Amino acid sequence: EPEVTQTPSHQVTQMGQEVILRCVPISNHLYFYWYRQILGQKVEFLVSFYNNEISEKSEIFDDQFSVERPDGSNFTLKIRSTKLEDSAMYFCASSESPGDYTGELFFGEGSRLTVL
Amino acid sequence: KQEVTQIPAALSVPEGENLVLNCSFTDSAIYNLQWFRQDPGKGLTSLLLIQSSQREQTSGRLNASLDKSSGRSTLYIAASQPGDSATYLCAVPQGGKLIFGQGTELSVKP
Numbered sequence: 001e002p003e004v005t006q007t008p009s010h011q012v013t014q015m016g017q018e019v020i021l022r023c024v025p026i027s028n029h030l031y032f033y034w035y036r037q038i039l040g041q042k043v044e045f046l047v048s049f050y051n052n053e054i055s056e057k058s059e060i061f062d063d064q065f066s067v068e069r070p071d072g073s074n075f076t077l078k079i080r081s082t083k084l085e086d087s088a089m090y091f092c093a094s095s096e097s098p099g100d101y102t103g104e105l106f107f108g109e110g111s112r113l114t115v116l
Numbered sequence: 117k118q119e120v121t122q123i124p125a126a127l128s129v130p131e132g133e134n135l136v137l138n139c140s141f142t143d144s145a146i147y148n149l150q151w152f153r154q155d156p157g158k159g160l161t162s163l164l165l166i167q168s169s170q171r172e173q174t175s176g177r178l179n180a181s182l183d184k185s186s187g188r189s190t191l192y193i194a195a196s197q198p199g200d201s202a203t204y205l206c207a208v209p210q211g212g213k214l215i216f217g218q219g220t221e222l223s224v225k226p
Contacts, residue, residue: 006159035214043160043205045213056212091159098212104150105214109159 002026004108006092012114016081021111023075023092031103032075033093034067036060037110043091049075050098082115089113118143118210122217129196130225137191137220139206144184151180151191152205154219160205164191196224 005024013019025032034046048055049067064080075094079086089110095103119142129135139149148167152160164180166173166189173180179192189206203221207214 033213042218043207043214043216045215048212058213089157093160104148104162104165106162107152107160112157 002028002106004092004094004106006090006108006111008111009109010112010114012116013082015084015115019079019082019113021077021079021090021092021113023077023108024073025075025092025094026096026106027073029094029096029106031055031095031098032067032069033095033105034077035091035093035107036088037091038085038088046077046090079113082113084115087113087115118146118208118215120206120208120215120217122204122206122220124220125218126221126223128223128225131196131198133196133224134192134194135196135222137193137204137222139189139191139217141187141189141208141215143208143210144187146184146208146210148209149180149182149189150207150214151178151189152207154203154205156203163204193222196222198224198226200224 007022032049037043047057047061066078091110093105093107095105097103121140123138150165151163164173166182177194182189201224203219205219207216
């Protein structure tokens with residue numbers, strides 16, 4: 001069964017360093033998302049991406065965050081200068097149609113980011 | 117602003133029991149509602165997606181219902197098994213993003 005894959009599964013970094021989290025969405029999906037979950041808190045939306053541009057972003061997604069689809073398969077989240085509060089599990093998701101209409105979102109296993 | 121609440125926060129049941137997890141949302145103008153399962157430290161597995169035109173959706177021992185007018189959804193798990201132990205999340209879309217509840221942590225004791 002097709003699945004969303006994420007790498008790395010766990011990354012430890014020093015505060016101020018740049019981090020890139022990678023995702024391979026399901027191949028025929030057109031809509032891509034990043035969500036995050038701080039330990040013990042709700043899953044929260046970061047950004048959605050369609051047709052090679054950001055569709056929507058939350059207030060969390062400030063200038064230190066960026067997303068890119070560098071080729072036909074990968075979807076990346078870059079955090080330019082990590083902060084302690086960026087420590088969280090980051091989930092990539094994809095859907096065939098828009099999630100706010102009929103689209104079912106499929107999530108990856110997550111990348112756990114630990115900022116020291 | 118859409119708010120999603122799940123009750124109870126945690127539930128412990130003996131194996132074989134039927135159980136109901138609750139999800140409520142404040143804005144009933146939704147297109148669908150999705151239930152997920154999350155194992156500790158793992159990703160979100162989609163269990164069921166109910167469209168706003170549907171009232172129920174079934175998958176194996178799972179049955180989800182949706183009542184838009186009252187802003188509620190329930191996830192019914194029949195004949196629970198220890199392997200069902202996980203956190204169950206519901207989520208509704210708003211403006212292109214999913215709004216999640218805080219989840220119900222289910223423990224099924226053998």
